[in-house]
Amino acid sequence: MKIKVTSIYVDDQEKALRFYTDVLGLKKKTDFSNGPYRWLTVTSPEEPSGTELQLALNSNPAAKAYQQAIFEQGQPAVMFFTEDIKDDYERIKARGAEFTMPPTDVTGSTIAMLKDTCGNLIQMTQLARW
Secondary structure, three states: OOOOEEEEEEOOHHHHHHHHHHHOOOEEEEEEEEOOEEEEEEEOOOOOOOOEEEEEEOOOHHHHHHHHHHHHOOOOOEEEEOOOHHHHHHHHHHOOOOEEEEEEEEOOEEEEEEEOOOOOEEEEEEEOOO
8 A cells, every 4th residue: 555645634725735835845736626615635846746735724623623722732734854954944044935944853863843824834854864
């Protein structure tokens, strides 16, 4: 088995698409609507056929409650891995991202945390090279 798609809840799909593509540098993969429902995914430009991240509208009260709860607890809704966290931090920060934690060394890795403008925290991680 493979993980092909995972989801993140967002409060506005168009705003989320702009953030995840223009600020983070991901690529839009799928975008189609069926009535009020919109299926919207992005993927890494480094792995265009890899795992897709669905930007799912949090219109369901349970989804909204879950999204708000993990944000308030400081838990990231999604984690991205990078080979150069300091370079990615500077690039993303220059594009207007609001970081809640700059690159910080922790056990076995360096992490940074930022807001996605759509109600989520994102963690960037660079694994330590032993």
